[in-house]
Amino acid sequence: xxxxxxxxxxxxxxxxxxxxxxxxxxxxxxxxxxxxxxxxxxxxxxxxxxxxxxxxxxxxxxxxxxxxxxxxxxxxxxxxxxxxxxxxxxxxxxxxxxxxxxxxxxxxxxxxxxxxxxxxxxxxxxxxxxxxxxxxxxxxxxxxxxxxxxxxxxxxxxxxxxxxxxxxxxxxxxxxxxxxxxxxxxxxxxxxxxxxxxxxxxxxxxxxxxxxxxxxxxxxxxxxxxxxxxxxxxxxxxxxxxxxxxxxxxxxxxxxxxxxxxx
Numbered sequence: 001x002x003x004x005x006x007x008x009x010x011x012x013x014x015x016x017x018x019x020x021x022x023x024x025x026x027x028x029x030x031x032x033x034x035x036x037x038x039x040x041x042x043x044x045x046x047x048x049x050x051x052x053x054x055x056x057x058x059x060x061x062x063x064x065x066x067x068x069x070x071x072x073x074x075x076x077x078x079x080x081x082x083x084x085x086x087x088x089x090x091x092x093x094x095x096x097x098x099x100x101x102x103x104x105x106x107x108x109x110x111x112x113x114x115x116x117x118x119x120x121x122x123x124x125x126x127x128x129x130x131x132x133x134x135x136x137x138x139x140x141x142x143x144x145x146x147x148x149x150x151x152x153x154x155x156x157x158x159x160x161x162x163x164x165x166x167x168x169x170x171x172x173x174x175x176x177x178x179x180x181x182x183x184x185x186x187x188x189x190x191x192x193x194x195x196x197x198x199x200x201x202x203x204x205x206x207x208x209x210x211x212x213x214x215x216x217x218x219x220x221x222x223x224x225x226x227x228x229x230x231x232x233x234x235x236x237x238x239x240x241x242x243x244x245x246x247x248x249x250x251x252x253x254x255x256x257x258x259x260x261x262x263x
Contacts, residue, residue, distance in 0.1 A: 012091055012156070027104060033108075037067075038111075041112075061131075065134055068116055068120075069137075071112060072113070079145060079161050080145060080148065082106045083149050083153070083158045083162075085098045085099070086099060090156045091156065102161075120134070145163065146168035149162050150162075153165055
């Protein structure tokens with residue numbers, strides 16, 4: 001996800017090779033993923049209703065918490081990739097194929113999210129700590145996803161693909177492709193820091209990498225199938241995310257506010 005986000009402006013600006021088969025695969029992966037997710041939610045709801053907050057409900061919630069993290073994270077991937085497809089569509093004067101797939105992906109994930117949130121809301125009165133922790137970490141991931149989507153939201157008005165479009169536009173990464181002399185826009189979050197912050201929130205959101213691979217491998221393969229081999233940077237670059245990224249982010253915003261006040 002971090003690699004894809006880092007390349008988003010460049011991907012929107014260039015054509016996608018062999019896009020038709022990859023788009024169809026991505027659509028099918030989304031459909032299968034959403035159907036699997038809806039079955040999981042239905043299963044967990046039935047189990048919790050039978051237990052009615054009894055002794056075994058805690059164990060059910062452990063499984064639900066694990067499943068929901070994978071589903072939420074895949075939705076963020078869907079929003080990011082959908083935003084790239086829609087941005088590309090608008091940059092070439094509306095490509096119905098790209099636009100339809102992007103819209104389909106977003107709507108499918110919205111349906112799944114609605115069911116998950118409904119289930120969480122139904123059982124949050126039981127005061128399970130997993131509900132509060134999941135909600136907090138999910139929102140944290142959403143904020144970083146908006147940071148990464150920010151340049152596309154601003155340039156192509158992709159408000160419906162962002163979780164919160166206004167902060168996405170204001171607190172997004174600088175786009176070197178449009179900056180003067182190759183530099184970031186003044187007041188924008190440095191790209192490297194944005195990637196590190198995203199990765200730090202990712203590690204807290206879903207520590208089970210095997211679970212991530214199970215839910216996203218098909219989607220990621222379809223995305224990579226649309227890109228030239230040299231379009232993504234080395235993976236090692238994105239394994240350098242550090243926990244202090246959030247503190248650096250806060251320091252960056254404080255410095256910007258101080259400079260603005262001084263001006």
